Amino acid sequence: MTPKKLAAHFAAVDPVMAGIVAVVGQCGLTQREPRSVFETLARSIANQQISGVVAQRILGRLEALHGDRFPTPAELAAQPAQALRDVGFSFSKVAALQDLAARTLDGTLPTDEEITTLDDEAVVERCISVRGIGRWSAEMLLMFSLSRPDVLPVGDFGVCNGFRLAYGLKGMPRPKALLAFGERWRPYRSAAAWYLWRAVDLHRDGQLPKRPGRAPRVAVVVPKAKGDVEA
Numbered sequence: 001m002t003p004k005k006l007a008a009h010f011a012a013v014d015p016v017m018a019g020i021v022a023v024v025g026q027c028g029l030t031q032r033e034p035r036s037v038f039e040t041l042a043r044s045i046a047n048q049q050i051s052g053v054v055a056q057r058i059l060g061r062l063e064a065l066h067g068d069r070f071p072t073p074a075e076l077a078a079q080p081a082q083a084l085r086d087v088g089f090s091f092s093k094v095a096a097l098q099d100l101a102a103r104t105l106d107g108t109l110p111t112d113e114e115i116t117t118l119d120d121e122a123v124v125e126r127c128i129s130v131r132g133i134g135r136w137s138a139e140m141l142l143m144f145s146l147s148r149p150d151v152l153p154v155g156d157f158g159v160c161n162g163f164r165l166a167y168g169l170k171g172m173p174r175p176k177a178l179l180a181f182g183e184r185w186r187p188y189r190s191a192a193a194w195y196l197w198r199a200v201d202l203h204r205d206g207q208l209p210k211r212p213g214r215a216p217r218v219a220v221v222v223p224k225a226k227g228d229v230e231a
Contacts, residue, residue, distance in 0.1 A: 013184045019209035029194040032144045044137045058088035077101035096132025152189035154178045162196030165203045168215040171222035
């Protein structure tokens with residue numbers, strides 16, 4: 001969709017999102033470096049809970065074991081667990097990588113050709129069958145590797161925080177509530193997510209547009225001394 005048509009779509013369905021689009025401009029959601037499904041998810045596992053710099057060092061050592069290239073599923077499956085531990089992977093990541101390789105080889109994880117024939121939810125279900133891969137990782141694969149246009153990662157902190165800031169909520173939106181609200185953005189929810197990420201930057205820089213009207217009635221999580229409550 002052209003930037004003009006995308007802006008027109010949001011203007012027709014959501015004035016708050018339209019305001020963000022007007023300030024930010026063209027959606028910058030682009031495909032990342034082309035990689036196989038297997039390699040994309042393996043790198044996702046490697047990056048979990050550590051800095052990107054450390055993850056890249058570990059991945060570099062893994063590639064050094066295979067002639068300075070990323071291993072194939074068969075090569076990774078053949079690596080002893082201790083060899084993976086020696087390059088820097090934790091025990092849990094070793095188990096996840098071994099499971100990823102096994103599920104790629106047995107066809108549980110779709111091939112690069114097959115995945116193009118699957119709808120978004122089918123891709124998610126196949127991916128989360130792998131140990132260590134959650135819905136968020138599968139959704140990032142959909143958005144950035146497969147360029148799927150209608151993905152809304154309601155479990156992403158940045159998306160939720162951007163929504164909270166842009167729509168004037170007192171707390172983080174509950175995932176189901178955000179998913180329901182986001183129905184109005186179909187079939188361009190991937191772009192909506194990208195603009196919500198940008199909303200956080202706009203707020204930081206004092207450029208977030210003023211919200212027109214009242215805040216929407218969306219169930220939120222508000223930190224309280226006695227626990228979370230709905231508002």
